[in-house]
Amino acid sequence: MAVTFEIARRMALSLDHAEEGSSYGTPGFKVGGALFARLHQSLDALVVRMDFEQRAELLAADPETYFITDHYLNYEWILVRLDRVDPDALRDLLRGAWRSAAAEAKRKKKRSAGRR
DSSP states (O other): OOOOHHHHHHHHHTSTTEEEEEETTEEEEEETTEEEEEEOTTSSEEEEEOOHHHHHHHHHHOTTTEEOOGGGTTSSEEEEETTTSOHHHHHHHHHHHHHHHHHHHHHHHHHHHHTO
16 A cells, blocks of 8 residues: 555654644644654655664665655655555654654753753
């Protein structure tokens, strides 16, 4: 079954406290104000938060599904072709991205609370 953006949207919004907003003019998903995924401007890929190590593994294992553009070389994000990704794999990627974003949001909240 091919993943559509609507399926990806439902997956993202099923995560605790996930909210839909806008990022670079496309729909994006945040938790606690931290972005964890967004639709790429090409509209056929999802940009997903991910550490460099996991990104390298996915790029090597399945370059037809996972890719990056020059813009993302120095950022911990990966692009995922929606028409190629397995739904269960995308669900796992979104959960990992959500966890990373939630941890970032929590750190920022602690820092701002400490400044008061």
